[in-house]
Amino acid sequence: MSVLSFFTWCENGSLGEAIRVSKWLFPVIESFHLLGLAVIGGAVLVVNLRLLGFGIERQPVAQLWRDTRPFLLGSLTVMLASGLLLFTSEATKLYYHGAFWLKMSSLLLSILFTFTVVRRVALADPRRVGPFRSRAVAFISIVLWSLVGIGGRWIGFS
Amino acid sequence: MLGFCQWLGNTPWSVALHESILAYPVVESVHVLTLCLFLGLVVMLDLRLLGVTMLKTPVSEVMGRLAPWTIAGFAVMAITGSLLFYAIPVKTYLNIFFRLKVLFLLLAGANTAVFHRMTSNNMSEWDQDPVPPLRARLAGGLSLVLWAGIVVAGRMIAYNWFDKEI
Numbered sequence: 086m087s088v089l090s091f092f093t094w095c096e097n098g099s100l101g102e103a104i105r106v107s108k109w110l111f112p113v114i115e116s117f118h119l120l121g122l123a124v125i126g127g128a129v130l131v132v133n134l135r136l137l138g139f140g141i142e143r144q145p146v147a148q149l150w151r152d153t154r155p156f157l158l159g160s161l162t163v164m165l166a167s168g169l170l171l172f173t174s175e176a177t178k179l180y181y182h183g184a185f186w187l188k189m190s191s192l193l194l195s196i197l198f199t200f201t202v203v204r205r206v207a208l209a210d211p212r213r214v215g216p217f218r219s220r221a222v223a224f225i226s227i228v229l230w231s232l233v234g235i236g237g238r239w240i241g242f243s
Numbered sequence: 244m245l246g247f248c249q250w251l252g253n254t255p256w257s258v259a260l261h262e263s264i265l266a267y268p269v270v271e272s273v274h275v276l277t278l279c280l281f282l283g284l285v286v287m288l289d290l291r292l293l294g295v296t297m298l299k300t301p302v303s304e305v306m307g308r309l310a311p312w313t314i315a316g317f318a319v320m321a322i323t324g325s326l327l328f329y330a331i332p333v334k335t336y337l338n339i340f341f342r343l344k345v346l347f348l349l350l351a352g353a354n355t356a357v358f359h360r361m362t363s364n365n366m367s368e369w370d371q372d373p374v375p376p377l378r379a380r381l382a383g384g385l386s387l388v389l390w391a392g393i394v395v396a397g398r399m400i401a402y403n404w405f406d407k408e409i
Contacts, residue, residue, distance in 0.1 A: 112398060112399060112402050115398055116394065116395040116398050116399075119275075119278065119394050119395075119398055120391055120394055120395075122278055122279060123278050123279065123282035123283050123286055123390075123394065124283065124286055125279070125283070126278065126279025126280060126282070126283030126284075127279070127282070127283030127284050127285075127286045127287040128283070128287070129279075129283075130279070130280065130283055130284060130287075130312070131284070131287050131297075131309075134309075134312065139312075140308055140309070141297075141300060141304055141305060141308045141309070142304070142308060143300065143301065143304050144297070144299065144300045144304070148297075148299060148300075149297065149300075152296050152297045152298070152299075152300075153287070153296065153297075155296075156287075156290070156296065230279075231276070234276045234279060235272070235276065238272045238275055238276060239272075242268055
């Protein structure tokens with residue numbers, strides 16, 4: 086089964102059909118996707134601004150990582166679930182849309198980067214992580230997550 | 244007000260922005276993506292006020308260190324939002340979701356003003372508390388609800404289900 090035929094299969098399912106037919110469902114799911122966007126932005130920024138040296142100071146990065154992690158995971162779950170629903174309603178269109186593939190690849194990279202590199206830097210002994218490395222990691226992380234958002238917004242234009 | 248919107252919509256720059264191929268989508272994208280910066284950090288502060296995250300960090304630290312980013316984010320939101328209204332004033336003014344959004348924005352503004360007024364004197368008493376007093380939790384919870392309403396109403400402006408004909 087090719088990727089395209091898988092996408093077409095998703096779109097022809099009853100779920101995708103229901104979302105397409107309904108006037109309300111797509112905007113409502115989109116709204117959840119946007120609310121998740123705000124929370125994920127906050128959770129990512131609290132840790133990364135701190136790593137950049139512009140955020141909350143009187144708290145170890147490790148503590149901020151642990152404090153924001155449930156909200157990162159929670160918002161990521163909402164984003165993936167609502168995103169999947171939006172996907173099923175227009176999967177074939179997305180297959181031919183460059184922005185969709187940009188979004189998916191940067192999403193994969195963002196998740197991998199956050200839960201390996203960012204996590205390790207956040208939990209490491211701050212005396213052993215130089216400010217340059219912290220800042221570089223935070224910068225890359227913010228760029229990767231921004232690409233996900235830009236790709237997502239771009240999907241809407243066409 | 245409708246007359247003003249009609250006049251505004253006929254100004255050359257409003258027409259140009261509305262009909263532009265690039266500028267309008269760019270302004271709209273900046274408006275949506277700044278949500279991460281502005282609302283993301285507001286949500287984290289509200290969650291701190293509710294006593295559900297960063298319990299070991301003083302409220303003043305969360306508020307103070309994030310404030311420059313929230314203020315900058317709000318400025319971007321206000322500017323891009325005004326431009327979006329400026330591009331399509333009449334239709335937006337008549338849109339029920341736009342009116343709801345403005346109402347929620349005013350309420351969110353009032354909530355923030357009341358919170359700052361009530362807490363400016365005695366915040367040092369509970370600054371370090373993991374769970375702040377009830378009035379602070381109320382302010383945080385109300386802010387979350389109102390901003391969620393603002394986001395949803397904002398999204399719905401694009402869907403003109405209830406548009407009135409002039």
